[in-house]
Amino acid sequence: MRARGFHGFAHPFDRLLLMLSLPFLDAPPRFLFFTGKGGVGKTSLACATAVHLVGQGKRVLLTSTDPASNVGQVFNATVGNVVTPVPGIPGLDALEIDPQQAADAYRAAIIDPVRDLLPAAEISAMTEQLSGACTTEIASFNEFTSLLDDETATAAYDHILFDTAPTGHTVRLLQLPGEWTTYLSDGKGDVSCLGPVAGLDRLRHDYAGALAALTDPTRTRLVLVTRPQRSSIREAARTFDELRELGMTNAHLVVNGVMPQYAAADAADDVLVDAVTGREREALDAIPADLAVLPRTTIPLLAFNTVGVPSLRALLDPDATPAAPASDEIASLPDGLTSLRDLVDDLEADGHGLVMCMGKGGVGKTTVAAAVALELASRGHEVLLTTTDPAAHLSETLQAEVEHLTVERIDPEQAIIEYRERVMAGKGNALDDAGRAVLAEDLKSPCTDEVAVFQQFSHVVFRARKQFVVLDTAPTGHTLLLLDATGSYHREITRQMSEGARFVTPLMRLQDQSQTKVVIVTLPETTPVLEAQELQDDLARAGITPWAWVVNASLTASAPTSSFLRARAHAEADPLARVNELCRRVAVMPLLAREPVGTAALSELTRPAMEGTLTDAH
Structure with a gap:
């Protein structure tokens, strides 16, 4: 069996590539969470997985909570803050949750009921207190809680895929002690997470159901996506350690973008291919023990961007690899860039x-x-x-x-x-x-x-x-x-x-170039x-x-x-x-x-x- 190569010519893939296996998709549970550092390819992998599952006759909802989500761009389609069918792929719907929009709505839900009851200064203080990271993360998680907990709302789907898992920071906030609300109402003091907690307390039962789904290995799988690079692997290990401590134990590792052996076929005297391959091998040989024992899927680097359905199919199926554009012409940098x-x-x-x-x-x-x-x-x-x-x-x-x-x-x-x-x-x-x-x-x-x-x-x-x-x-x-x-x-x-006590607020210095x-x-x-x-x-x-x-x-x-x-x-x-x-x-x-x-x-x-x-x- 031969596959089309990186610029339209036939090149034999190495044996491992030809026999590409996908352990992370073996008997997949209903919820799949893809997480990893920026640039490791988790969005592409989530989109490719959605296409793969739909190809098996499954109904899939793909949801992104990434502020820089480009799910719509990957599919060459408009995807927004409402569930949208992906054109040309029957059975696949997508949703991009806008964290800023979610935070605005979350703020309004907490402040609007008391806006006419409290002085303007207190409303202003509440608004600013609800402008931090805690509120943004909780608001985003609040948006898809129903996807985890409300079986009726998602009954039409066999699988729900999430591009970006909740961080350990978010999960810890969901576990904050409920007695804080009583302490606040008694006027004894206040807490750093007042805004998020104030909203969470109203929906604590719903969040409990969402957390139960996240920590149930029969319902949820965490897909840790990494590149074959030391820093990326370290981040995957840190993420797994943090989420495992919070009960998310069903994890798979996907090493994405590994230099394929056939890339050296016409490399001439290009030392870069061998150098990158060597660095990748060293990084994978030194993989932390906690990650080394996880089921692992290795996905080769493609010669083209994974944009559009044909490229997404190729990510998980070498036989579907389309011909990439001819690469004889040398790419050049835009004018005006410096060193x-x-x-x-x-x-x-x-x-x-x-x-x-x-x-x-x-x-x-x-x-x-x-x-x-x-x-x-x-x-x-x-x-x-x-x-x-x-x-x-x-x-x-x-x-x-x-x-x-x-x-x-x-x-x-x-x-x-x-x-x-x-x-x-x-x-x-x-x-x-x-x-x-x-x-x-x-x-x-x-x-x-x-x-x-x-x-x-x-x-x-x-x-x-x-x-x-x-x-x-x-x-x-x-x-x-x-x-x-x-x-x-x-x-x-x-x-x-x-x-x-004396302290310094550095904002003015940061604003001054x-x-x-x-x-x-x-x-x-x-x-x-x-x-x-x-x-x-x-x-x-x-x-x-x-x-x-x-x-x-x-x-x-x-x-x-x-x-x-x-x-x-x-x-x-x-x-x-x-x-x-x-x-x-x-x-x-x-x-x-x-x-x-x-x-x-x-x-x-x-x-x-x-x-x-x-x-x-x-």
Whole structure:
């Protein structure tokens, strides 16, 4: 048996590819939750699974709760906040839940009944308190609770697929203690998650049913989607650990986008194919034990974007692979893009300031932050390189001490401990035993966890007045929404702190580009760019404008000689053009033949252009 190759010619697939098996679809339960980092392909996989199941005669509802959802784009159809039949695929309906729209409706449901009963100042305070991450997540989950709990409403479907599972943060919020409502009504105090809890208490029975469905292995399967990359695999392991502790134990692992062996068939002297294949093999050999024991499906990288039904079918069925466009022509970068070194030249002009590298996990924020910090230090500037990302490994990335460069880490666990102790010693002293018990429970909430880390972050912002501070931020939307609701953060600190305590709210410094340069890092792929655009929109609501974008791991910038990789490079054209539209300052970094680990490799990312092209530099 032979399959069509990456540019229309017949190439023999390796044996494993020909015998592609799909363990994650063996006897699938009614609910399938696809989760993973941005860019791993979970939306494509969810859509392909829906098409696959419909092809077996099943009725399927595909639901997305991802803020950057592109389900409609994948199907070349308009999908919105109502259940919509997917054109050309009888038996498949789709629904894209808009988290912001859901949050607006959730806010209104809580505030409207008391709008005429309370003073305007209290209504304003409630509105802002309901503008954070907790409300957005709970509102989104509230939208599809009925899909999990109301059998009557979904009786027409054999399977319901969710693109993006609820995070451990959401599930913990659903488990908040019910006695908080009584404590609030008695006027004894307040809690950090007041807004979400106020709405949850009305529907606690419904949520209990939803949680029962999530944790029932006969009804729900968690599909952990990863790429064959260390950072992506680490994120899958972290997600599984968190959700497993909360009772979601029925999990399968899907390794997506593995370089197919046939890609090297006409690679000539292209070292990139072998290098990527070697890195993937090392990452999979080192897979954590908890993931290694899960049923695993391996899906090969395709030479084209999975957009449209034929491509979706090909993702799970090699025999259905359509011919990709001819790849003899070399893809080129859009005009106006720059290099990482050029960005550092501009950063250096102010002599100090905060550089915040932001973006989803797995896009290369740590690499970009380390390279920028290293280059600034090599020019004689005092630089602090730090992170709020619990999964970051700055020391492993640098692998050496560097003159003028200090490496630190904001330890979330330590920050939370110190914050809880400080609040209990301050605000807690004025409460009776019952009040202290509830305050202690409040301080276990994920909302206050993030406030604790954000408070540490504010001290880092303060230090940037006199030196360069390069911050590798955590890949979480919760912290970003705290920036959006800095007023809520300010009031939270005021409420929790003892009277007279001093604190700094950093929003004004973040809004001033002479003090703070926000650099959004992404990949040249559809979903990561959409997620980065969503991040830019979130920051805009807080009055923060990104200073630059960095597109990492671009095949176009690498100029590969392999026909397979050239075809992949052509697929970057639309994402790169979109990034060029979204920001006036964009740097592109090539996909590297060797990982940018260690000071020598990191320094190559900012070497002068005259010393070599993007291709021969790596």
